[in-house]
Amino acid sequence: MKDRIGTETYFTPKQAAGYFNLSLSTIKNYIYAGRLKTLITPGGHHRISKSELLTMLEGGNDAPENSGRDGHLIKLCCNALLNTFKLLGNPGNYFLIHARSVSKISGAISKAMGLTKKEIEETAMTGLVHDIGHIGIERRVILKEGTLTPQEYELIKSHPVIGYEVINSIDQIKDIAGAVRQHHERIDGSGYPAGLSGNNIHKAARIISIAEAYDSMVSEHSYKRPVSKEAAIAELMHNRGGQFDAEIVEVFVKMNP
Helix, strand or coil, rough: CCEECEEEEEHHHHHHEEEEEEEHHHHHHHHHHHCCCCCCCCCCCCCEEEHHHHHHHHHHCCCCCEEECCCCCCCHHHHHHHHHHHHHCCCCHHHHHHHHHHHHHHHHHHCCCCCCCCHHHHHHHHHHHCCCHHCCCCCHCCCCCCCCCCHHHHHCCCCHHHHHHHHHHHHHHHHHHHHHHHCCCCCCCCCCCCCCCHHHCCCHHHHHHHHHHHHHHCCCCCCCCCCCCCHHHHHHHHHHCCCCCCHHHHHHHHHHC
């Protein structure tokens, strides 16, 4: 049950999952991994404080390691951008978690592909801020729970361009702006915003499109049930050469036997 002790609010794991728009398994994983401290009741049940979970979600070191001269400033820029998702309230927590997952997966794919350290860092960084353009879309559209109208869907599709404009305005990270703009392009040219195809799409964007699709399929959303990892990989395989870069999909599949 939800309790208050002094000025602090405590949740059961299930309540915490609902309140922060997370899956129950995610909450449990945070607890078992020691990332989330809990209050243990006399009966042995976990109770999670609201402030503790907020602190963990906000984090302080989301940006990937960067060994360059401006690495620290780049981290600050990325974390400052991510914090703007808080303006969306509880749904913003999904964007934060999704960003971290996509960054981690993208970095792992880049490493498995044998890219340079700089390329790995830049791809992971791009994954972290790829969805930042959503902050420029009307809140009523972002927060809408029902089916989007065609006009609203077009607004959502503008987020790569908005993200490009945001990233391109910051000197320290403007090098990744192009990949942010292209992360919804498709190998067969049917993507957006420019309908680019094949190798005309930035390599980092091709990697992130796979990482993002996979994370979206296996993660909890308010509008769909997650699928198994096996089903998600099967979907990626089915769409390789069309939506996704076939060679990069093969790399990802080998990472997840």
